[in-house]
Amino acid sequence: MGLKLAKNFSIWLILVLCACAVQPVNRTHKVGLNKFSDLTNEEFVAAYTGYKLPSSTRRNSSQVNSFKYQGSNSIPESVNWVKQGAVNPIKNQGQCGSCWFSVVAAVEAITQITTGVLPNLSEQQLIDCATDGNQGCQGGWMDNGFEYIINNNGISSETNYPYVGVDSTCDVQASSGRPPNEDDMLKAVAMQPVSVALDSSGAAFQNYAGGVFTGPCGIDLNHAVTVVGYGTDMDGMKYWLMRNSWDVSWGESGYMRIQRDSGVEGGLCGIASKVSYPVA
Numbered sequence: 001m002g003l004k005l006a007k008n009f010s011i012w013l014i015l016v017l018c019a020c021a022v023q024p025v026n027r028t029h030k031v032g033l034n035k036f037s038d039l040t041n042e043e044f045v046a047a048y049t050g051y052k053l054p055s056s057t058r059r060n061s062s063q064v065n066s067f068k069y070q071g072s073n074s075i076p077e078s079v080n081w082v083k084q085g086a087v088n089p090i091k092n093q094g095q096c097g098s099c100w101f102s103v104v105a106a107v108e109a110i111t112q113i114t115t116g117v118l119p120n121l122s123e124q125q126l127i128d129c130a131t132d133g134n135q136g137c138q139g140g141w142m143d144n145g146f147e148y149i150i151n152n153n154g155i156s157s158e159t160n161y162p163y164v165g166v167d168s169t170c171d172v173q174a175s176s177g178r179p180p181n182e183d184d185m186l187k188a189v190a191m192q193p194v195s196v197a198l199d200s201s202g203a204a205f206q207n208y209a210g211g212v213f214t215g216p217c218g219i220d221l222n223h224a225v226t227v228v229g230y231g232t233d234m235d236g237m238k239y240w241l242m243r244n245s246w247d248v249s250w251g252e253s254g255y256m257r258i259q260r261d262s263g264v265e266g267g268l269c270g271i272a273s274k275v276s277y278p279v280a
Helices: 003-021 041-048 100-115 123-129 142-151 182-191
Strands: 029-031 194-198 208-213 223-232 238-243 255-259
Touching: 100 123, 100 142, 100 194, 100 223, 123 142, 182 194, 182 223
Parallel strands: 208 255
Antiparallel strands: 029 208, 194 223, 223 238, 238 255
């Protein structure tokens, strides 16, 4: 048995034991083995996350941004933009830390909501071309992706600029806002899917297999996803419906339900700390 294979098997065996040990009856989510389970948490975070907040705005809680839905008062009990046809099937970013899937999914969704047509747009174009303040497969900031689409007067289709998952040479009008808390974020998600950053480190997140995720997790934002709905489960647990880009083998067929109104400032795993969305 090769050294790397032996190491990966040891990691896998440890996670098997952990998976058996961390599923007490009071948990609302499950963990299980998936294609990430032979990686250390450090290897997993390095390969599959990539949210990079610009240093000028890092930890700047005083920064205020526009929020289109501030005055909204009529909020549905639950929303699922997947069922309403505004979300494409789960994709797989591979070992490119390209959180651009979050940006593209939000733009695809608002296009469908306003036009009735759901496009399939190019994440690779953002990796290659949205280089101002971003680092391609090494990550970037969602707002910079939206700014690129504005300045470029749109973005190519997936067919015309297909995903290759590595940095390459670069060959919908949108704006962004960041609701500062879960109440404001709820108003936004009631109207459209939104792009968010959160802390995806930790073995529980890495090996999430279903249910409403309640942690543990921190607030070190390192990954971007798309929140495509919200609701309440049969036990009364409120959740956000989160679309990831780690293929359908992770979580609930590529999705996660993560606790809403957890009482944690900025939301569980920091999910409401940095929120962006395109405006038609």
